[in-house]
Amino acid sequence: LDDGDNEAARALAEPLHPADIADLFEQVPAHDRAGLAAALGDKLDAEVFAEMNEWVKSELLDLLDAGQVAEIAQALDTDDAVAILEDMDAGDAQDVLRAMTPEDRAAIEEALSYPEESAGRLMQRDLVAVPEDWTVAQVTAFLHERPDLQTDFWEIFVVDEGMLPVGTMRLSWLLTTPPDIAVADLMQRDQTLIPVDMDQEEVALRFQKYALISAAVVDLKGRLVGVITVDDIVHIIQEEAGEDILKLSGAGDGDINEPVFDTYKTRSRWLIVNLGTAMVSSSVIAAFAPTIEKFVVLAALTPIVASVGGNAGTQTMAVAVRALATNQLTEANTRRTIWRELRVAAANGLTVATLMGIGTALVFQNPMLGGVIAAAMLFNILVAGMAGVIVPVLLDRFNFDPAVSSSVFVTMTTDTMGFLGFLWLATRAGLTG
Amino acid sequence: LDDGDNEAARALAEPLHPADIADLFEQVPAHDRAGLAAALGDKLDAEVFAEMNEWVKSELLDLLDAGQVAEIAQALDTDDAVAILEDMDAGDAQDVLRAMTPEDRAAIEEALSYPEESAGRLMQRDLVAVPEDWTVAQVTAFLHERPDLQTDFWEIFVVDEGMLPVGTMRLSWLLTTPPDIAVADLMQRDQTLIPVDMDQEEVALRFQKYALISAAVVDLKGRLVGVITVDDIVHIIQEEAGEDILKLSGAGDGDINEPVFDTYKTRSRWLIVNLGTAMVSSSVIAAFAPTIEKFVVLAALTPIVASVGGNAGTQTMAVAVRALATNQLTEANTRRTIWRELRVAAANGLTVATLMGIGTALVFQNPMLGGVIAAAMLFNILVAGMAGVIVPVLLDRFNFDPAVSSSVFVTMTTDTMGFLGFLWLATRAGLTG
Structure with a gap:
């Protein structure tokens, strides 16, 4: 559609709300955006920029000179103009500020003097x-x-x-x-x-x-x-x-319009950390190599104990992270919440351990193996319930964002305790194939 | 404080906003809430109920008779009154409606006739x-x-x-x-x-x-x-x-005020599903028992391949689930997003696989083992990148909530492919200790 017939593209965009035009730019492939901008001409106005995804916006602003960006910024409320300038390189932002009228420039410079993500940057100075x-x-x-x-x-x-x-x-x-x-x-x-x-x-x-x-x-x-x-x-x-969901999974900004290289940098850092913790927990398995050699079925069962524990930990952690973010989990009710999660974990642990224990005993015709895996699961789910609350609360208490690093610690705990609990018990019980 | 001196409690609550009084009820242990309600008397008014967490609210409303609840509901805007009534048992709600004036009753009954979570339940009928x-x-x-x-x-x-x-x-x-x-x-x-x-x-x-x-x-x-x-x-x-974060982890409502038994029901259902998928993927390990018996180190390395793949899958999935929820990921850009995630996965996979491959080759003095684990990791991270977008998009296309069940499918895929890729390659390469 927009290859060639600019008139038609304009006519189609005519009745749209600025937010819809901004959406249009986000939906179109990156290499078509400059063409769409040219086709729409002055329909791509300041209001459209204010509504646009930050990555798409900075891509388009790169095509404009300082004077044009200044014109757009001056047509906007202070907070929207600040949002445009704070995403630019310091040098480019200076050029734009220099091209603005003194009053607008002063208003924006004042807003930029407040810390990022503070009320000073969000506020509008026009008021009654x-x-x-x-x-x-x-x-x-x-x-x-x-x-x-x-x-x-x-x-x-x-x-x-x-x-x-x-x-x-x-x-x-x-x-x-x-x-x-x-x-x-x-x-x-x-x-x-x-x-x-x-x-x-x-x-x-x-x-x-x-x-x-x-x-x-x-x-x-x-x-x-x-x-x-x-x-x-x-x-x-x-x-x-x-x-929170993006932070917990280490996906950073998590925007599908972010350049691939930026995404790679954020995510690979996280994966490398996870590689490290996975090595730590699986060194537990390596330590029990003699037991596994005697009874290789354990190698297949060990990850199940860790996996269910990990899931139980993630559930508790998700609840704790949300409750912290909404100020529902405070010093006054931390102990009560830990106690609550322990009771939930005990009920979940008994259910899952019973199922797994009976199933294992029957499939492998080995009641001792069933007992060992049931005990290890119950233990790991209780550990998961504790770690799922305590890790985010401690991070929060020491002023770290609980959403960012809770899952590394919780998963490492449940993996290690799952491997250790199961293989240690199996060794003590003298299980052999 | 609130054992005994009701006057003092009232005086302290006097200057508080209804939302703050509601918070107070949430922070106080469950067994003290009735006492606090008695102490505050008419400071616990309709506005306070409107601001209260739903579990705490229904706990307090259970202490009141139908006439008292009707009085509270009548003092509120339609939408807040509806919120109180929709959480009650059908029978109790009927009693409350019967105790209301005919006009208020008609307004609320009309609102209740619209589907749950629809605009009809949220709207206010008073307007100019x-x-x-x-x-x-x-x-x-x-x-x-x-x-x-x-x-x-x-x-x-x-x-x-x-x-x-x-x-x-x-x-x-x-x-x-x-x-x-x-x-x-x-x-x-x-x-x-x-x-x-x-x-x-x-x-x-x-x-x-x-x-x-x-x-x-x-x-x-x-x-x-x-x-x-x-x-x-x-x-x-x-x-x-x-x-989304609560759904992805199977934590249901995820409210720390929810009764323990309700929480147990939601979470244990999820853990049992996860137990099933963990058994499916670890049956892959069992199938390769002869290979592991020959070289027990594989039992320790297998979970690492699965774990890093699982993390990469969770990252992509979190991004996709958010993008679907905010209408950023649509039919128009699905293919582009899959292609984008594949490029990110390739870059992440190469980085992590190189690190792990060289590390393993050095530690175990076994270059072949290093090559096998590197190839398996690259493969699994690419699988994770694909599954992380395709699973939520397909669920969404077929009108399932992608946040609810994506992680089950994605984790099962990355676990299975991690185990399978690594152990199959190790078998083909004829690795032995």
Whole structure:
């Protein structure tokens, strides 16, 4: 379609929402993207860039010169412009900033001065703030006089003379209240203030917990400096919640648009770590070589004990990692949670061990072998239940991200304990073929 | 603290937000919750229930009679009341409905008539809709005359005579526009309409994609019947995105407040399935018993080949499951994604196989063994890269949830192919100790 007939491509894209055009760029093969950009011309506007996947975006921005990127950035809200600039090389970003108007440049440079993934980078500086002693009528008149207000807003912030926030009004309250009521009587005094250096994950949890639509951002002195709205937070909630699964499996960013070499770097590092831990745990098997030589069936059964233990550990670990990420698992209930997981592990272990023990005893006509594998499985599932909670909790306590490295430790524990428990018991029981 | 001094407990809870009081109930051990409820008295209001974890909520609701639950449900928005009733036993829910006023009862029964997890259960029926031919002044006057409007609203819907939605106005537009402008000239005609039977996951993706604050819900005839606001969606986005990790590991609901027996049922079912697949793949090892008897070191090396392959498969699978859940992986780019993952797998495979091959050759002074394990690892990582995309995509194509069962198939494939590739090559190469 888009080889040749640019008019037709434009006509098709005409009725689409910027988010849909951004999707189109993501779905098209990489080598067709420049052609599609040329065909769409000014339909590829700033809003489309704001919606685009970061890898596809930086690919397209590489085709533009600093002046064009500056134009796009200036058409966007501060937070979206920052998102474009923070993904660029430092040198290129400087060129773009130099091509911008002084005010826009100052706003973006200020945002970039806050740490990455902090509230300061997410916030929008355009906001409506009114003094406490106004009436509803004054606020309404003030809003009608401000055609320069470009972004939509959902709440009005009430501040004192020092720009310290004292309350919030939702627009629906303003619209349903008689004009002579004072702002001070209408506003809600309890409000969730976001410090400018708060991590975006924490900001997202606040929005979710208190069902916020927008929230005031304050600087270190408590002065109102910006506003964060829920539509920017929705992406973060989605990303942060979905990220755990990628981190636990060592898949890094896990974006299907990421360049192959970047993906290779992240994943191979993880696989090499896993190679190391697999060698450690299988050295246990090597140590029991004389037992296996006497009874080779053990070589086939050993991985089963480790595998089921690994699965049980992963279940507990997934629950613990999610509970930590959503602030459900705290110091107050850690011991209770470990105790809970141990009870679940005991029930699971008894079930699986009984099945496996009876099955093995029957298939190999060897009740002793059945008893040994059942005992080893029960032991390993109990170990898995403990490790599945304790490893992520300890990592979290020492300020490591539990999603990133829990699975290495948990799997190494269940593999080693599975191999060791089974082969040690088999040796003690003097099993031979 | 809360043994005895109820006054003190109340005083401490006084300044807390309902969401914080709900958290308090979750953090307190199960046997103290009834006591805390008694201590807090009417501070444990409907809003607190709306914010509470579902297991803790149903535990507390069990202590109340139908009349008390009905009172709580009536104080809430339809969607929150529905959330309380849908978790109850059918009989208890009937008792509660019978204790409610006829209008509230009708509203909730209607919501319950829609499928679980559909837009119909999430929507709020209170909304503001105005005709197209009004002016801004008329809308403003109308809003001031409606003190009965209980919930906050963020957008006003414009409808024709048949209640079909024709446009939307954000409140900030209304507040900054001169009173004589017609609604028809102010409203946005392009709008995202949510069919009443749409699945909540799909609703959440729309909200996210188009950065919506609220959206009109329409019945099968296209008439406006309700509104969904983003604060209800935020929970769903968080849940749905976080759920994948729990499903992939077979941890079910994965809530640390779930009763132990329910958790046991979900997880043991999964462990038994895994026991089965582990037996299938280790039957491959049993088939090669003669080879292992001749060279027992193979018993220790086999699990390493399977383990690294399993990790590589999990990485690809995690990426594919996330990309499917966020609509990034579609029919248009499936082949491209498989090709991409194969290239990543080739690069990872070469790296890991080289390391392992050289290491094994040196440690065991056996270059042939090094070559065999390197070839088997490269092969298994390529298999893992393919299976990691193809399994979730096929499950999705046939309308199974890829997060639920992908890992069973992928792990079985990488285990089997790891065991088979290595032991078959070792046999062919005639390796002996």
